[in-house]
Amino acid sequence: MSVRMPTLVRPMLATSGALPSGPGWAYEFKWDGVRAIAYVADGVRLLSRNDRDVTRAYPELGGLADLLAKRRAVLDGEIVALDGRGRPDFSALQHRMHVRAPSASLVSTTPVRLYLFDLLHLDGRDTTSLPYTERRAALEELDLSGESVDIPPYWTGDAGRDLATAAADLGLEGVVAKELGSRYEPGRRSPAWVKVPLNDTVEVIVGGWKPGTGRREGTIGSLLLGMYDRGDQLTYIGHVGTGFTQAALRDLGERLRPLRRRDAPFASPVPREHARHAVWVDPVLVGDVTFRSWTPDHRLRHPSWKGLRSDREPAEIRLRG
Template sequence: MGELPTYTPMLAQLGAPPPPGEDDEWGHEMKWDGVRVLAYAEGSALRLISRNGRDVTATYPELYPLAGATGGRDVVLDGEIVAFDEAGRPSFSVLQHRMHQRHDERIRHLVASVPVTLMLFDVLHVGAEPVIGVPYTGRRELLEDIVAPGARWQVPVWFRDDGPHALELSRRLGIEGVVSKRLRSVYRPGRRSPDWIKVKNVRTQEVVVGGWSTGQGRRASTMGALLVGVYESGRLAYVGNVGTGFTDETLRELGALLAPLERPTSPFDPPVPREQARTAHWVDPVLVGEVQYAEWTPDARLRHPSWRGLRDDKPPTEVTRESEPPQLAG
């Protein structure tokens, strides 16, 4: 059998839940707060490829047995790698401990202390045949038939015809939101399609780190805040400082990552306001992170942003401002 073809993930648009009169045309899944991967299971081997094409297989060895759970079929699966907190909720901050590890001994230790689970929600290829042209309902049935349950992966339940219930359940469970998918929709690799709508319970925004400011008080020897931006018309626009949401361990890790990236000039265009620039240390804009925030201000700044963690599944130049989640507006 030939090698499985390479795919890129289909993406969802941010939006409001489908209108009640159209709910029978949609299915709804939990929006897992983790890292998106495509899983290529061939023979007894598994490859995990991130959204930006990086091979992250070695980072998550507890997922290797998935290759033997597909009934002997070579498949390409779509899913999200998730870590859970002590209350059993998906936690992006807990997942941070796993995302950037490359050392085998450290990874083996973390498999025991911070295990991950792969939430599988789609199938793109089975054997020699692509199935991206099969409607969503058919792909879900195929996925549930192919994948045998495992300790570190699952095919989560989805909800048909009941979007309000799915969204309310996501709120009660402390989950980021839901993804509503049109039942007749096909899988469009690499496309951001209105056939998939992500409905968020909280405001989050991906940002690019362009610098950091000197800390004060107990942070005098470390970082005070990150200076962050998003891309607009090919330029990195400053959107604010992030000074909360950091643990001591996070500060140490960020300091080690930022030190070799330091540069003499600001990467932001237009320039950062003088007050923020006065104590700034500029860095090459290569690190992507995610923040939770209260709202966008009229002058395009993030109000009360709090750090959630680094992301390694998206190129910096693709980080742009997301619109406000409609169900949270006002």
């Protein structure tokens, strides 16, 4: 029976865990980009993970409609920018993901690609209840590879460990394992998908910054970070002072300047050495950091800044455990 094409399908999310093994799993590379659901019917509409319309931000992805040749579909994927070696580069993507209507020059110098890995609706048929293998087969039959669109492969059997090794060698973010018989569960963080990052990455909320010294004088020295706890209180989880490019520091300075406030937004105390010269800001910006581990008191060990995320809301950023 034909059903109306949906206007909103929230992406299925993966749980973090150890790499599963055995015959019941498929393995894909974990791409370092921003999640997007593509709605194709008389054109292309792209929605981010938090349901924002980002179609105008990525005009080169409009060619997906031509590849589908008048078919109607809802597809799940990741928008990535590639470096000179063809690997996803989140730093490069930062130049695009915060620009609502990029110039032709920016699109030319920092192009993006859409890596598609799931099919949720096709020509009046809801495919979310189909097993992973059937959805992937239907996706690949669409033959959507083009200048800015691709369908990356997946592997089964005993390929998990080899794929994780390959991801490390290629400098990729990690591997995602998916149960072969699993259905697509919109909006749910499901154990049927397991993400295995090579480096721990966490989303954080910026609650303040400390002025830099030496070579960083006049700009940001470090960011003061937080997450919401179970009581909806913003908890201080540490500071990050590495991983910034000069362009990132300039952009952060411009974004943080109008957010200044008198008092700290954190409900928990910030250590005196970090609070002493802090500039507090409204906690509305979300970013990514890589880190080594958590301390027993929920502080990040050896964090490094990756970049801001426009596809996440502060209320979503939660301490676990």
